[in-house]
Each structure stands twice: as structure tokens, then as C-alpha cells.
Amino acid sequence: MDANRILVTAVVTVSTVLTACGARGQPSESAAILLFNGSGASQGSVAALEAILTASQLDYATVDSPQMNRLDEPALRRHRL
Numbered sequence: 001m002d003a004n005r006i007l008v009t010a011v012v013t014v015s016t017v018l019t020a021c022g023a024r025g026q027p028s029e030s031a032a033i034l035l036f037n038g039s040g041a042s043q044g045s046v047a048a049l050e051a052i053l054t055a056s057q058l059d060y061a062t063v064d065s066p067q068m069n070r071l072d073e074p075a076l077r078r079h080r081l
Contacts, residue, residue, distance in 0.1 A: 031061035034079045038065030 033053065037046045046062075053060045061079075063071070 031059050032080055033058060033060035034076075035060050035062045036064075036068060037062045038068055 035046065035049055035053065037043070050060075050062075
């Protein structure tokens with residue numbers, strides 16, 4: 001995969017940063033970045049993006065496939081993609 005596709009896939013849900021892995025429920029609404037770490041995401045790319053977000057002191061929340069599937073449009077729009 002090219003870098004843009006990896007970034008888009010892993011960041012499809014990049015919207016807020018949490019310094020810890022969030023709870024298994026819904027992602028934090030205060031996080032500006034959602035980082036998708038679910039089905040189809042490269043774990044190496046997710047780890048690299050987490051390192052960049054942490055080093056940049058950005059708040060993010062990770063979201064897996066079941067969590068992503070539970071997000072409705074208004075909830076998703078609260079985050080930057």
C-alpha cells in the first residue's frame with residue numbers, strides 16, 4: 001500500500017488523542033482525533049501514528065471495528081478525520 005492509503009486507513013478515525021488507550025465503550029468525545037485500529041488497519045501503521053500523535057502531544061482516542069460501527073454520523077462528526 002502507498003503511504004497515503006496507509007495513512008487514510010489507519011487514520012480513518014484519527015480525530016482525537018488520548019494518552020492512554022480508551023475504555024472499550026464509545027471513544028472520548030473530548031478527543032479531537034480518532035485513530036482506527038480495527039479490522040483492516042495495519043498494526044505497524046497504527047503504532048507509528050500513535051507514536052507521532054503522542055510525540056506531537058495531540059489528544060487521540062483509538063477505536064476498533066465494533067466501536068466504529070456504533071458511531072452515528074453526529075458522533076463521528078465531533079472528531080476530525
